[in-house]
Amino acid sequence: MSGPIATTCPAQPADPSGPVDAPATPAAPTAPAGPVGPEGTGPAEAGLLLLVVAEGERDARADGVDASVVLRAAGACGLGAGVLDAAEAAGHLRLDGGRIRLLDPGLARAVRAAAPPARRRAAHRLLADAHAGGPSALPVLFHRASAAVAPAPGLGDALAAAAASPDGRPTHAERSAAWARAAGLAVDQELRAVRLIDAADQARLAGLPHSARELLARAGCERPAGAVRGAAQLVSGLLALQDGPVADAREVLLLAAESLDPADPPRALAARLAAVEASWAAGDAAACAEALDQGPGQPGSDPLLAAYRAGMSAVMHGRPDTGRPSLREVVAGAGTAAGVHDGPETLLRAGNAALVLGDLAAAARADSRALAVARATGPYVLVAQALERLAYGELRAGRHARARAHAEDGLRTAAGAGQDNLAAHHHAILALVASVEGSPETVAEHATAAERVAAAHGLAQAATLSQWARARADLARGRLAEAAARLGPLVGAGPRRGHFAIRMLAAPCFVEAAVRTGQTEAARSAVAAFAHWSEQGADPQAPAQLARCRALLSGPEDCEALFAAALARHDEVAGDFERGRTQLLYGAWLRRRRRPGEARGRLRDALVSFERGGALGWAAQARAELRATGDAGPGEPAGPLTLLTPQQLRIARCVAEGATNREVALRLSVSPRTVDHHLRNVFAALGVRSRVELSRLVDRAEKTTAHP
Known part of the structure; x- marks a missing residue:
């Protein structure tokens, strides 16, 4: 049975880039007899499917293929217009918005397996x-190269030149496919290896890591020397940075930089900047500084890039005052040149610089623009990274709903691009958001996912964020001892300390938990370190948090003034959540000082702040404190719980959650003896004889209140 593609194949088209030495091919080759498509498809439908699959080979990331191109090719070999309708009716493909999409991912493999090589070349x-x-020579050259029989060095050179062109039309996936085809037509083995390495790099940028690794393996990365080996190591290190142990990635990237220094300084610099990123993810500040400082300066290099390196180097060496002017230059210079559109890499560096400076608004602008550019023109691999930076910045600014939206989008994107390390960071951010929104189960789910990858790949940043999220969830539920135990190692000195860029962000949580569990000296030590960090201006919330921490550690004569100072500093920056936490602690202090009227005002403000920011778990704490002042409000107890006093009700709820008497005492700032006294009265009032019975009764009553 002969297929329609083999019947009227037109002559080879002229090469738009000039003459090449492709071997001669007959104008109308005759395909060998045999099947032309998957089992159950007719000749015409199989021919159309082969054209769709062959066109799809140009761009593995594309959402379908251009229907007009496929239909022109189909018409040239006598396939009628009805063949598309037949294939669509059979459920093989769908025409939508001018694009043809195969409905079964495995169909492309079946079509290739069924079509003989001669017929595939005819389709191309x-x-x-x-x-x-058309507007670009690359598609014509790609299909001619796919139809050629190697070697064809002239055609390969023309295709390679088109793949390397700065023309912005081809995607990274298209360029990768073109480089790979050009490599197959090369005679020289080193040239073949170079083209395969370039193909691998473009596949990496397209978010196709498996293809990138396969192409590197075909290149034989271990054999070439010098710059060729360095280029292969650069791609390998960048792939490991996306999904692999980051310490290993850093070493490969530094080796790549050494190999590339003499012949390719721009790529050598790219390798060192990637090594900085790997060191940052690993939480190794000294390695960050080392990678920033290495390598000769390049005359005429990008001044903003030079300023970024100088500024970040100063910060990593512990000289933030020296580094700030350079980093401000980076932030101010991004996207300001007339007629010049910065690439996403430049914009992401500006966003990093802004975060280090504590300018969260500038960081959001730069990262938002980086995301828009990466989505519009690529590289695809930077989309998830831009979303991670945006989510982290929104988290720092206290906009948790926005942080969640970016992180959820980033998690999907990272998973689709094989970026497990970035996916772990997105999981950690989502755990932190959940620790505010009041879902312990969601915190545990995302924290566990982050920690699984972080442990295997050495991601100190993701591990620190996830532990902070778990601790903050403990704080929201009043589990103070657990929160202090989680955060103590992260904010203190020693080998178990947290990531250098995050540990101070978590310090206020540790101080709160430590003070309320009697660990006063550890809290004072953390406050001293936090005060030094706050002076650097890297976090707009830090001055208010510092005053709050000092209030927690102060005596009655200074406490109220420090809480008031904290609230005044909160008024200078946005962020409902942190302001609500200060109001909650202030209100609880006023209640314990037997000033219920003043406490209610602060606690109501805290409740409004938490509800406005979606901090449901923390809102529950504010409501409980309000009840303890005698304030009646929504969510009041139902059934037998109405027999309890506000303090008894709080103790009953804590015990129902599984807290011990000592934990309840710490949570409510009373003595264990007081808890024991109230709990005996609770048992008597409710007619229960065990903590298990009490838990069941409270659970039933709470469900009745929630669902009357």
């Missing part, structure tokens, strides 16, 4: 002709 010749006269 038809598609080359269909693309002739």
